[in-house]
Amino acid sequence: MATKRKPRLAVWKFASCDGCQLSLLDCEDELLAVTGQVEIAYFLEASRAVLEGPYDVSLVEGSITTPGDAERIREIREASKFLVAIGACATAGGIQALRNFADVREFTAAVYAHPEYIDTLKRSSPIAEHVFVDFELRGCPINKYQLVEVISAYLHGRKPNIPTYSVCMECKLRGAPCVMVAAGIACLGPVTQAGCQALCPAYGRGCFGCYGPMETPNTAALTAWWRDQLGMAPAAIQRALRTYNAGSEAFRKESEAYEHAHD
């Protein structure tokens, strides 16, 4: 019997910190097993070998922030059978989506000596705003075990087992005390998707929303609680919602309810 060709995996980068694709190289125990199952066809951070498309699986890191990148993601989509957006930049626009609430020209002038060299879009947008995305893996950064699960699910033709419930569920599973109830610390856990094993509450700090909004978040109830029970200032509430997933619909809308707020 002829041996079956190994599926071709490609890893692409847009505006990002490289951390999510680094997660693949951080799979020290699994890396060689993964590369035994797939052929790395394009992964510039790891290899200078480049294979032509089409690609069976494309992992896409980063957000779209330039006209050239808006074009490049279309080419990648055309060359990919299964496209997975990985990380908060690719799924929500990332921290650089804070420009969406500001004037990007002023931002450019503030940072660069030669603003005329800078070609940038007004908004930082997620991949799904530009092309069809087969699966979105959340996190800032993604959880490497969830990444292995997504690749493994693809190889076996099944749906990835990635929960969409809140961080609160993981907190209870872990047996960590609720930082909001017990210590009066503001926590985004009740409205944030699980994936980190409730890392921050376990370390005694409030969740700050790395995995973006859970499936059906009641953000208004949470921020009202912060305001009324914790005495949190409206501007501080807005900042808490505007971090790595500021561009996600649920966090963006709730943050806009606190527009023009002052500490």
Next chain:
Amino acid sequence: MSTLTTDSAAGDFREPAASPGETRDTATNLRLKTKTVRVDALARVEGEGAFHVKVKDGKVEEAELRIYEPPRFFEAFLRGRAYAEAPDITARICGICPVAYQMSAVHAMEEAFGVQVTGPLRDLRRLLYCGEWIESHVLHAFLLHAPDFLGYADAIQMAGDHPDLVTQALRIKKAGNDIVALLGGREIHPINVRVGGFYHIPKRREWDKIVEELKWARDAMIELVRWTGQLPFPDFEQEYEFVALRHPDEYPFNEGRLVSNCGLDIPIAAFEEFMIEEHAPHSTALHAAIKGRANYFVGPLARYSLNFDRLSPLAQATAKEAGLGVECRNPFQSIVVRGVETLYAIDEALRILDHYTMPDAPSVSYTVQAGVGHGCTEAPRGILYHRYVLDEKGMIVAAQITPPTAQNQATIEADLRAFVEPRAHLPLNELTWQCEQAIRNYDPCISCSTHFLRVQVERD
């Protein structure tokens, strides 16, 4: 340019012919030959970069390392954020050295508030940095840089012929990541660092397994440093102005004065006074330079050459065994120096864990006040400088961040010029690969560099 249409490498990747390059003969007169070495998408570096070197009549006319990573505007959106948010937000500049960003940020804020973190908490910060150096250096030296010396496209192919090398490196890297994961909460973008210290301190017994693994890693690393010492290095010793931190007692991580081998000796707060940008004559770009002098060099070679006497005896002895002197001016040997620094970081982590004491509290208290704070720490790739102006509520009014690769860019280009000229006769594919290697010597971190003033994004 589309990376999808970048020349593809196919077939046997051990052939240097696998490299995307092109040559142009522009004149009929053979004596006027122009050759261009060009790579549009650099591999095995962090972030997106390109370079080209143009040679005419055997002379290098242009050498440019181009950064086309899109800008992300950190200094702009940090304005109006609270001081306490800076460590977590700036960590997102780089997924490979987030600890460095967190350390430079907390030190800057602490300077602004006039507070010093000492004793066990200071040791723990050093320990966290050891973890990052181990994982970052091993990733670069053995998974990204070593394949150049052995002629493989990547570590995965290299693993086919050298399985022990790759599995050992992965295990040492994991030991570094284990430190960051336990003390930082997770490997990438740790969550446990705060101004004043940490949120939570792991108990002594939680370190037991890591201590055992580090002891194994120390022995394994000695072998790996010896292995790097026998790699073939091109004869490429250069005159550099090395810049690094120097501390009275320690190999530098978080604190010290900025010194160079050409007499620089300044407090970190004077960084912007001495490190300036100049319009270099051979380029349209602005280049980082020391005021009144030329470009400079930051990173492992600089640290090592300026601080050899601060390394542990084991690291010093192993460096000598691997053929290094007390300074190293051949950037191709940076793989050996990274190995020595990794060994030092393992040694130092074990020293700290050996007399691990729980601090009285996970963090020290401080009073928020208006002011200016500077932080400069040794990221794996060299000095990382932060400056913040804060108002009386601790809100950020202005932020300045200067990452190491941006400081090295002019030196990388100078290396390319010096390297290519005597080798211009080499077949283009071979020369292209060697140029890539000359850039990878610096472990360039391009995502970090994008928001530096020198960034250029071409409009085409």
